[in-house]
Amino acid sequence: MSTGIVTTDLRKTFPVRRWQGWRRRPAAAPVPAVDGLSLRIPPGQVTGLLGLNGAGKTTTIRILSTLLRPSGGTVSVDGLDVVEHAREVRRRINVISGGERMVYDRLTARENLWYFGQLYDVPRARLRVRIGELLDLVGLTEAARLPVERYSRGMRQRLVIARGLINDPAYLLLDEPTLGLDAPIAHQLRALIAQLAADGVGVLLTSHYLAEVEQLCRHVYLIARGSLVAQGSPAQLAGQTVRRHTVRLVLAEADPSVTAALRALAVRHDAELTVDVDDEGRPRFALRHPEDLVGAVVTAVVQQGGAVAGLTVTPPTLEDAILALADPAAVAR
Amino acid sequence: MSVMGATFVRNWRITVRAYPWTYFVGTLATGVLTIGVSMLAYRAIGGGRVGASFTAATGSADYLGYVTIGAAALTFTTRMVLWVAKAQITEYREGTLESQLLTPARRLPYLLGVTAQALSTTAVEITVLVAVAGVLGVRLSVPEPLTLLAATVAATVAVVGMSVPLSALMLAAGEAHITQNTLFTAMALLCGFTFPTSYLPQAARWLGEALPVTWALRVLRAATLPGADVDPWPAFAVCLLLGGAYLLVGLSILKPAERRALHRSARA
Ligand SMILES: Nc1ncnc2c1ncn2[C@@H]1O[C@H](COP(=O)(O)OP(=O)(O)OP(=O)(O)O)[C@@H](O)[C@H]1O
Ligand SMILES: [Mg+2]
Numbered sequence: 001m002s003t004g005i006v007t008t009d010l011r012k013t014f015p016v017r018r019w020q021g022w023r024r025r026p027a028a029a030p031v032p033a034v035d036g037l038s039l040r041i042p043p044g045q046v047t048g049l050l051g052l053n054g055a056g057k058t059t060t061i062r063i064l065s066t067l068l069r070p071s072g073g074t075v076s077v078d079g080l081d082v083v084e085h086a087r088e089v090r091r092r093i094n095v096i097s098g099g100e101r102m103v104y105d106r107l108t109a110r111e112n113l114w115y116f117g118q119l120y121d122v123p124r125a126r127l128r129v130r131i132g133e134l135l136d137l138v139g140l141t142e143a144a145r146l147p148v149e150r151y152s153r154g155m156r157q158r159l160v161i162a163r164g165l166i167n168d169p170a171y172l173l174l175d176e177p178t179l180g181l182d183a184p185i186a187h188q189l190r191a192l193i194a195q196l197a198a199d200g201v202g203v204l205l206t207s208h209y210l211a212e213v214e215q216l217c218r219h220v221y222l223i224a225r226g227s228l229v230a231q232g233s234p235a236q237l238a239g240q241t242v243r244r245h246t247v248r249l250v251l252a253e254a255d256p257s258v259t260a261a262l263r264a265l266a267v268r269h270d271a272e273l274t275v276d277v278d279d280e281g282r283p284r285f286a287l288r289h290p291e292d293l294v295g296a297v298v299t300a301v302v303q304q305g306g307a308v309a310g311l312t313v314t315p316p317t318l319e320d321a322i323l324a325l326a327d328p329a330a331v332a333r
Numbered sequence: 334m335s336v337m338g339a340t341f342v343r344n345w346r347i348t349v350r351a352y353p354w355t356y357f358v359g360t361l362a363t364g365v366l367t368i369g370v371s372m373l374a375y376r377a378i379g380g381g382r383v384g385a386s387f388t389a390a391t392g393s394a395d396y397l398g399y400v401t402i403g404a405a406a407l408t409f410t411t412r413m414v415l416w417v418a419k420a421q422i423t424e425y426r427e428g429t430l431e432s433q434l435l436t437p438a439r440r441l442p443y444l445l446g447v448t449a450q451a452l453s454t455t456a457v458e459i460t461v462l463v464a465v466a467g468v469l470g471v472r473l474s475v476p477e478p479l480t481l482l483a484a485t486v487a488a489t490v491a492v493v494g495m496s497v498p499l500s501a502l503m504l505a506a507g508e509a510h511i512t513q514n515t516l517f518t519a520m521a522l523l524c525g526f527t528f529p530t531s532y533l534p535q536a537a538r539w540l541g542e543a544l545p546v547t548w549a550l551r552v553l554r555a556a557t558l559p560g561a562d563v564d565p566w567p568a569f570a571v572c573l574l575l576g577g578a579y580l581l582v583g584l585s586i587l588k589p590a591e592r593r594a595l596h597r598s599a600r601a
Binding site: 014015062065066067068069087088090091094095100101102103104105106107111114115116118119120121147163167 | 335336338339340342343346347350351427428429431432433434435436437592595596
């Protein structure tokens with residue numbers, strides 16, 4: 001038996017129907033949302049699942065959590081197949097997703113947790129303790145007796161987090177869990193995720209906040225159009241593309257000799273140079289190169305007697321790497 | 334049991350907090366109106382007497398009692414179906430179906446929890462309706478307790494049996510209104526709530542016979558109509574069998590229906 005969540009050649013195609021005259025017909029070629037994914041989410045660490053909008057992250061999480069059936073391939077949780085042993089799998093996992101309702105508006109936080117505790121068959125004594133702990137953990141102890149319909153968005157999301165932990169899941173699937181949370185609570189949640197992983201929980205995290213991913217994930221899968229495009233530690237991923245520093249320079253006024261000097265500099269270093277004008281009509285330059293060329297740029301401008309109006313340097317980030325790997329066309333633009 | 338109990342408590346809390354009084358008034362008004370119109374027709378057109386064919390079909394000449402019991406039964410049936418069959422599509426619309434389906438809980442105890450809560454609420458509504466009928470001047474004879482209990486059991490089984498496939502239909506279609514109103518209209522016409530099913534054309538009669546509610550109503554009639562010396566137990570048995578069959582079919586199509594609903598909602 002293999003521990004962890006293991007997916008093999010996972011596929012999911014949604015039936016796409018389009019209105020055609022009076023009838024809805026299946027579209028000619030449905031596009032797969034997940035297309036041959038093989039992942040492993042081991043216990044005791046945070047695994048990242050990254051990709052642009054529509055890459056298939058949520059679909060993958062819905063399959064892992066038994067909500068959707070795969071169209072092809074297999075998923076096993078600690079050796080249990082998610083289709084065949086769905087009920088057993090549900091006991092072991094839970095999902096927290098940002099931006100979904102998931103809890104009952106007319107019930108209080110305490111009543112919500114109690115109800116879900118019953119659905120997960122948590123023993124009575126354990127449940128009583130657990131509800132108190134969780135309310136404390138997400139900072140809802142004071143609001144625990146208010147109906148959820150009177151909560152703010154962030155408070156509701158905190159209850160969704162507590163709901164996701166009510167069954168002490170061995171695996172926790174997080175779909176943009178910090179969406180809509182304020183900074184202190186998001187920070188707390190990250191600490192909690194790290195703690196859960198340290199305690200042996202296998203966590204899958206999707207997030208559009210890359211700092212979060214860099215901080216928490218030991219291993220990251222990057223997907224595009226449902227397929228794996230890269231994997232590794234965040235540092236390895238960031239290193240997989242040409243990392244480039246970008247120097248952006250705005251001149252106080254147009255000066256042909258400065259432009260010529262910068263062009264020469266770009267040719268000499270084999271750097272990529274784009275020239276345009278900013279909102280106020282001043283010449284603007286962007287120089288991209290694996291090394292930080294800011295010193296050389298400033299020297300060139302000053303030597304030609306140019307006046308610098310603005311200067312910024314952007315170091316390479318995981319974000320650049322992800323963009324480059326997931327959508328090469330966008331970066332070339 | 335814990336899922337059933339918890340769902341009962343949950344629904345009870347929600348109902349106490351936000352009971353839709355308009356529903357209550359609406360159902361009550363329908364019941365009272367049915368009785369009122371029948372009274373008028375009976376007095377004004379029938380001259381206070383029923384035809385021999387009615388007496389032959391029901392074994393009783395107490396048309397007002399017949400209609401009152403029918404109205405109470407129709408209220409019971411529609412209210413119960415509204416609670417039980419719409420439980421899941423309500424979860425779907427409020428965005429909690431997924432949190433339900435993520436848990437290992439089974440569907441039947443969940444639906445039975447909803448049923449238990451619906452029974453307690455509907456009992457109150459029926460009591461009020463029958464009391465109002467009494468004020469209007471309808472005199473009901475005291476029912477035979479054991480048969481009345483059997484009728485209640487039969488009616489509950491019939492309603493739950495029909496509600497489960499209905500729940501699946503609603504989830505699959507993503508729609509509740511058309512489905513529920515079609516059923517309500519069909520039931521009101523086919524099941525013998527306001528007139529004996531023998532008045533119906535043959536084909537419609539067969540349709541009525543296929544609905545467990547029709548049989549539950551026969552048990553109820555046996556319990557409540559004075560002079561109707563019919564044996565309720567055959568109808569009781571048919572009702573349980575038919576209700577059980579509906580339930581089994583319902584449970585077996587519920588999962589694919591849920592999957593369909595999830596496919597639809599995933600896009601959001
Ligand atoms: N229920 C559905 N029916 C049809 N197509 C769907 C459905 N759900 C998702 N898709 C499609 O599957 C693809 C993947 O969607 P998914 O929601 O998994 O992306 P994602 O990576 O979670 O994106 P995001 O970052 O925006 O949350 C998209 O092209 C989407 O349009
Ligand atoms: Mg998503």
